[in-house]
Amino acid sequence: MVFPISAPKGPAMPSVISFFQRLQKAEDTASPPHAWLGALGGVALLALSVVFIWGGIALGVGSPRRLGTGAFPVLTGLALALLSVAIIFMDLRDTSDAERPDWLAFAAIGAALMVFAASVERIGLVPGVFLTVIIASLPDPSLPWRGKLLLGGIVALGCWGLFIGALGLPFDAFKGI
Amino acid sequence: MDIIAGFSHGLLVALQPENLLYCFIGVTLGTFIGVLPGIGSMAAIAMILPLTFYLEPTSALVMIAGVYYGAEYGGSIASILMNIPGTPSSSITCIDGYPMARQGRAGVALFASAIASFGGGMIGMVVMAVLAPVLAQLALNFGPTEYFAVILLGLVAASAVSNGSPVKGVAMVVAGLMLGTIGVDITTGAERFTMGIPELRDGVSLVIVAMGLFGVGELIVSIKANASGAHQNQIDYRQFYPTRAEWKAMFAPILRGGGIGSFFGALPGTGQTVASAVAYAVEKKISPARARFGQGAVEGVAVPEAANNSATQTAFIPTLTLGVPGSASMALVIGALMIHGIVPGPRLLVDHSDLFWGLVASFLIGNILLLILNIPLIGLWVRLLQIPYKYMYPTIIVLICVGVYSINNNVFDVWLTLAFGWAGYLMRLFRFEPAPLLIGFVLGPMMEEQLRRAMLLSRGDPSVFLTRPISGVLIVLTVVLLVWSILSALRAKRRMRGAMRSAE
């Protein structure tokens, strides 16, 4: 698979993309992911619950009569911690293959949302949407560059008509350019 | 006032040409807004609000109501076609609707959703016409203890929504409860887990959680799955309309879904999302087709759609008769009435009976209009699936971005959606389901709020939960349900082990 590295965005992006490309290559060539990797989900949940328990205790749990700010996070955190320990053991015993992750799509969709968030109030809706479409379409090699640009243009103009023209949402179509 | 006389009078009001026109505008706008992920009825109603300044109050209300329930119709379309809920309350419809679409039965699923929405809407309308004063009285008897008991019941039901591992389902509900604590603690005003970000003080918006976990998470999965050619490879045109057997199978679930939805709609705050989740969970316990739930059961589409539509209609009961809006959209309804000097409250049914009955009758007309509008559109929607996915998904990403941004006109919400989207993808990798998390997230803050408020009001005496009759009954019911489902799970496990042993 070939991907255009010279994407039209911030200087940090190409290295991010190539990082995910390398990650992807490793994933694609490796044998099916080990089952024990599935237990990472439970570990992440456990970590999250520990954060809430810890944070909740810092906020103060109060008394049974007058529950404090931290009481509910601590209670739910404890319940989740117990459940996630159970899940870790279940996943470790699960021998079926885990799904193959698609890190490239993961990165590109994330980057598309980032670009939208960074651009819509700075340069306006139309150019912001255009860039978002280009970035989002990067992981799909079947769409040539001309197609990506065309799609970006059409969606950008469509959004202009729909959201600003028809729905009257408070967007700036263009800004500062 | 006599219900039949009231309703027929209302029908005359609703059939006046201008009311008919505004009803049509409302439901059409609502359907299309509902299809767009992230942009819900709220944005559409806010947009037409200034227009309603010039209208008769009845026309204004009829149009706003049309947008509101029209969006529920539209919301399920995106759920079925793309596994992306158009509105948070249609998240549950994804569970069976999307597998149906993958099997080439998108037409049947859309048809079932339209019929179920209609059925649910009609049930909601009848409930509102007959029981509005009773339900208003019931809602008035719901203090914090009763709310807490209902929420507890909803949570026990919600953990059954999951189709995968039950332990993971419960874990997701609890994770939802936990994430719901992010933001300012409304009882003390202290910030929790906001990391000093002002936008997090009010917590995370439900739309963001739904769009992130379902929408963005699903998109990441589907890019690879659809890399070659169309999103749907085969569409079975013979399976466009439901078969006789499917019609029959949907009937009872629609009635049950409509009933459950009517109850939750009338309780301000719980709303359509919880209604559809509870209805789905109940159906999954009792339906003869329960084994197929999650794999494209037509009943699994009908139930949540019937429930969220009936809840949409009965949500007007507390809004109009108590002045308590259950959602942001309902708050807009109160705003539209205020501009005409009508204060929602117990006297509205008497002082403005024209308005009330006109609205009730407009539900009938609006739902018929929606059916007429939606059934011919099914073909068009299904054809949408044949657009190559490489054009579709960047467009959907943009729609999600715009929709999420326009909730508060704040870019921070887009960043947050990104975080939830990544989390949603990782959850899929590790086989966690987003639906129970969503329900826990809706109910968690309410549960905590009501629990602590009940304790404040009782001055620290927890026995109120059992001594107040309604909450006592509900809590006993919850405990019975919980014990019953644990016992039946254990029995099933023992039976399975027994079967395995005899097989050896």
Place this chain on the structure above:
Amino acid sequence: MSFRAATALTLAAALMGSTALAEPGAWTDEPVRIVVTFPPGGTSDLIARILAQYFESEFGQRAVVDNRPGAGGTVAADYVAQQAPDGTTLILGNNAPFTIAPTQFDSLPYDPMAGFTHIAYLGASTPALYVQPTMGIATLDDFIAYANEHGITYGSSGVGSITHILGQAVDSALGIEQIHVPYQGSAPAIQDFRAGVLESYYDMLAQNRDLINDGETLPLALAAPARSPLFPQIPTFRELGYDVVIENWTGLSGPAGMDPEMVQTIHDTVEAIMEMQPVVDQLAQWGITHTVMTSDEFTGFVGGTIETWRPLILSANVNGG
């Protein structure tokens, strides 16, 4: 009339004369966004929509309403403070971001005074204290006696909300200690009140009109400087000997550094709209009393509320961090 008062009057007249120089009308070719600190549907949002509509229909000034709710209005205020002071971004401000937040939060991203050009005061609505009619409480003295003997629960529309601060003000003025039960907005508080589990609450008058007329709720005292034309029979706290005045004000502001002439134009356009009969009637319906203030007076008013409310907010112990 004393000499000093007479000079003040002349001076005021001269000022008024100078204000007459600006003609109400459009002030920019761009569409103006009126930022509202609440989601659509509330009184504040409706006022903004009425203004936007009249700006356009009467004065040819295009305007849209931009709802940016969140964090007690501070998200909206922060956004507006960062915009260019060219008259295209205005905020429908109120006590939440301008009066309460500066004391409530240790750090604010904006300065409520130096960060804004306060343009026009729109009006204020009045909260009152309500109790259950069945509790045998008929006057404020009964209320004090009951609270001292049994303790009393009151509902507010949230921690740090104006009704919570009013509850604190009543506590310190009447020398009682009420049990605060926060809600999210006044409607759910009223629901619990009607369900009989809440003993009293504080809320604006207009929203409670039907309940008062039906005898379902009993208003004991108003926290306004004067009685309300809606219910002239309800006494004020001040008349009863307790200095409790907490009003829910609304005004129009913009980012700091706006051109004075433009400010004058916007101010006069707003005043012209506030005098139109349909608007006057609508505001009366909602129980909002409009008073004319110049932009300078309004700026002074905002600064004054921050100072006078500070001790009350501190005693309410609502620290948002």
